[in-house]
Amino acid sequence: MKLVKYFALAAIVLSASTGAYAKDIKPWHDGFKCKDCHDQGLKSFPSDQSCLQCHDVDDLADATKRGGDEEWQNPHNNLHYGKELPCIECHSEHQKPETYQPLCLDCHTFKYEKFKG
Amino acid sequence: MERRNFLKMAGIGAITMGTAPAAFSATVCDKDVAFDKSYDVVIIGSGFAGLSAAIEAKRNGAKDVVIFEKLSMFGGNSAINGGLFAAPNTPMQAREGVNDSIETMVQDQLTAGRGIADEALLRHVATNAAEALQLTIEAGAEYHPYLQQLGGHSVARTYQTSVSCGAGITQPLLKMARKEGAVTQNRAKFEGFILNANNQVVGVKIREGYYFGREDSGKVINVKANRGVIMATGGFAQNIKLRMAQDPTLNHEVGCTNVEGSTGEGMLAMFKLGAVPVHLAHIQSGPWASPDEGGFGYVSNYSIYNFPHSVAIHCATGKRFMNEIADRKTRADAELGCRDQDGNPLPPIMITSYEHASQHPNCKKVLKYNVGWKFDSLEQIAERFNVPLTALEEQITEYNGYVKAGKDPQFGKIMDMAKDKYIKAPYTVVRLWPKAHYCQGGVQVNVNAEVLDSMSGEHIKGLYAAGEVTGGVHGVSRLGSCSIPECMVMGMTAGRNVMKG
Ligand SMILES: Cc1cc2nc3c(=O)[nH]c(=O)nc-3n(C[C@H](O)[C@H](O)[C@H](O)COP(=O)(O)OP(=O)(O)OC[C@H]3O[C@@H](n4cnc5c(N)ncnc54)[C@H](O)[C@@H]3O)c2cc1C
Numbered sequence: 001m002k003l004v005k006y007f008a009l010a011a012i013v014l015s016a017s018t019g020a021y022a023k024d025i026k027p028w029h030d031g032f033k034c035k036d037c038h039d040q041g042l043k044s045f046p047s048d049q050s051c052l053q054c055h056d057v058d059d060l061a062d063a064t065k066r067g068g069d070e071e072w073q074n075p076h077n078n079l080h081y082g083k084e085l086p087c088i089e090c091h092s093e094h095q096k097p098e099t100y101q102p103l104c105l106d107c108h109t110f111k112y113e114k115f116k117g
Numbered sequence: 118m119e120r121r122n123f124l125k126m127a128g129i130g131a132i133t134m135g136t137a138p139a140a141f142s143a144t145v146c147d148k149d150v151a152f153d154k155s156y157d158v159v160i161i162g163s164g165f166a167g168l169s170a171a172i173e174a175k176r177n178g179a180k181d182v183v184i185f186e187k188l189s190m191f192g193g194n195s196a197i198n199g200g201l202f203a204a205p206n207t208p209m210q211a212r213e214g215v216n217d218s219i220e221t222m223v224q225d226q227l228t229a230g231r232g233i234a235d236e237a238l239l240r241h242v243a244t245n246a247a248e249a250l251q252l253t254i255e256a257g258a259e260y261h262p263y264l265q266q267l268g269g270h271s272v273a274r275t276y277q278t279s280v281s282c283g284a285g286i287t288q289p290l291l292k293m294a295r296k297e298g299a300v301t302q303n304r305a306k307f308e309g310f311i312l313n314a315n316n317q318v319v320g321v322k323i324r325e326g327y328y329f330g331r332e333d334s335g336k337v338i339n340v341k342a343n344r345g346v347i348m349a350t351g352g353f354a355q356n357i358k359l360r361m362a363q364d365p366t367l368n369h370e371v372g373c374t375n376v377e378g379s380t381g382e383g384m385l386a387m388f389k390l391g392a393v394p395v396h397l398a399h400i401q402s403g404p405w406a407s408p409d410e411g412g413f414g415y416v417s418n419y420s421i422y423n424f425p426h427s428v429a430i431h432c433a434t435g436k437r438f439m440n441e442i443a444d445r446k447t448r449a450d451a452e453l454g455c456r457d458q459d460g461n462p463l464p465p466i467m468i469t470s471y472e473h474a475s476q477h478p479n480c481k482k483v484l485k486y487n488v489g490w491k492f493d494s495l496e497q498i499a500e501r502f503n504v505p506l507t508a509l510e511e512q513i514t515e516y517n518g519y520v521k522a523g524k525d526p527q528f529g530k531i532m533d534m535a536k537d538k539y540i541k542a543p544y545t546v547v548r549l550w551p552k553a554h555y556c557q558g559g560v561q562v563n564v565n566a567e568v569l570d571s572m573s574g575e576h577i578k579g580l581y582a583a584g585e586v587t588g589g590v591h592g593v594s595r596l597g598s599c600s601i602p603e604c605m606v607m608g609m610t611a612g613r614n615v616m617k618g
Pocket residue numbers: 161162163164165166167185186187188191192193194195196197198199200201202203283305306307308349350351352374375376378379380381382383412413554555583584585586597598599600601602604
């Protein structure tokens with residue numbers, strides 16, 4: 001899949017440069033430097049476009065596609081916000097997964113078993 | 118982001134902590150500011166009211182229109198809403214032979230408003246509701262092929278989007294607004310008005326790059342509004358301090374159905390400017406909400422659909438305790454009275470025949486996500502929820518007699534929609550507990566969506582407001598499905614009038 005290719009490529013390129021992290025990041029982003037994501041300065045959250053440097057919204061929506069009456073429970077193309085929900089509403093690099101949860105769970109008891117954080 | 122940490126309070130579901138609004142810039146005079154951006158029409162808030170205002174402003178000749186939205190996502194409460202839209206004299210009513218009129222809808226709302234609703238505004242909304250419904254259909258909204266009769270409505274006049282959610286309207290409207298040429302900017306928080314020497318609103322302060330809850334994030338810019346500013350910032354049910362100042366019973370233990378952005382600072386800024394505060398203490402709780410999920414979830418729409426042909430039972434007595442389709446305040450108050458011997462909340466249960474419940478798509482969801490349950494017998498229900506069985510059996514038999522007679526001597530429920538719908542096995546059950554839901558109060562507007570000044574009684578030049586941020590329209594208790602028509606009609610009205618002004 002296209003996505004995985006981006007990932008692998010980015011990881012190889014980036015791990016070649018130095019990487020002293022102030023914070024832990026998710027293992028699948030190993031090798032990233034702060035500035036790779038923090039495009040609005042290190043003290044700000046990454047912009048809503050930042051993740052899209054490597055990830056493609058349509059690919060993501062495809063990867064998490066659901067069928068039948070769950071069609072609109074696709075987090076990357078959902079009933080309430082379509083494909084426009086910013087990544088950080090559900091995902092976080094530096095926090096422990098136990099301390100946050102996907103936005104949907106504010107109102108629903110969905111189980112996203114493959115959600116990694 | 119560290120937010121939405123769920124706290125389970127006394128088994129009464131999830132609550133979201135309100136965030137205190139930031140310190141606001143005082144209103145400033147345009148002589149002292151340099152403008153960073155300029156638009157014909159500036160709209161604050163991206164729900165039904167803001168989106169419909171943007172579309173109408175564009176269609177009435179605005180060169181450029183911008184919608185500023187402080188959250189990361191567009192749509193506000195409108196995007197998580199139940200998609201229930203009341204209107205009189207609609208095509209579906211004609212098809213189903215429902216005899217309705219603008220006047221009947223106004224009268225139903227005046228009754229629920231308990232004498233303090235704004236009749237002129239209600240009539241303006243009812244008169245234009247069918248046109249607003251048509252605009253949503255033009256934008257691409259789709260509706261279930263049947264009407265519903267919600268609590269307090271004397272006839273079936275409520276459409277519901279086929280996805281049973283307001284997003285079935287906001288998503289098409291957002292597309293349409295953009296297609297018309299409106300600019301939509303998220304993470305952009307309104308922080309105050311800019312006036313000229315004649316006290317006319319000529320611009321706003323906007324914090325760009327704003328992250329909700331981080332009040333000093335981003336940067337404040339000055340935005341010029343050549344024709345006017347339309348405030349469509351919604352209600353304040355998530356601002357616990359402010360809602361408790363109005364009604365101390367709505368403390369942090371009371372859940373809330375709203376998005377986290379419903380904190381009311383847009384309304385407060387208008388008060389500072391001189392707008393008339395109306396009915397702030399009338400904050401409505403939703404009697405169809407469930408303590409077993411957060412916010413509106415799936416149960417709310419499930420219950421709204423099923424109340425007409427269901428019974429609500431007090432678990433301690435096994436008896437009904439309310440008219441299941443009374444207006445919201447009557448029902449929420451009755452539910453709050455369901456307590457155990459120690460006075461702790463004892464959420465009542467709603468029992469429906471599975472045969473009827475399963476007609477609504479949410480039934481499947483409710484069962485699947487374990488926020489409602491199916492039972493083969495009353496014994497099972499009594500055991501699960503600790504209800505006295507004999508009393509429950511007697512109550513169901515009695516109620517089925519009312520279904521047959523078409524008359525409910527116990528609580529006076531209108532039994533039209535319950536015709537032939539006996540309560541029989543298998544059953545589905547959900548638990549009920551009210552959540553803070555809707556602010557009837559807000560700033561006073563007239564039928565032109567102009568914001569009135571509390572000292573002069575005149576309208577504040579350059580300032581319009583529409584949607585839940587306005588107050589007094591509905592009086593004590595808004596009827597279900599009457600906010601969408603109000604937000605849409607008043608948003609459209611504001612969008613048209615800002616171009617006349
Ligand atoms: C869960 C739920 C279900 C509902 N179901 C129904 C229903 O089925 N039928 C019905 O008629 N009514 C329903 N209601 C009520 C109705 O949805 C709301 O009253 C309506 O959506 C309000 O629309 P609005 O455009 O006024 O505000 P909203 O849709 O709330 O939009 C206001 C927007 O303004 C933004 N904002 C606030 N302050 C600022 C600021 N300072 N700067 C920038 N932006 C700001 C907010 O973030 C928000 O996005 C429901 C409400 C809820 C919460």
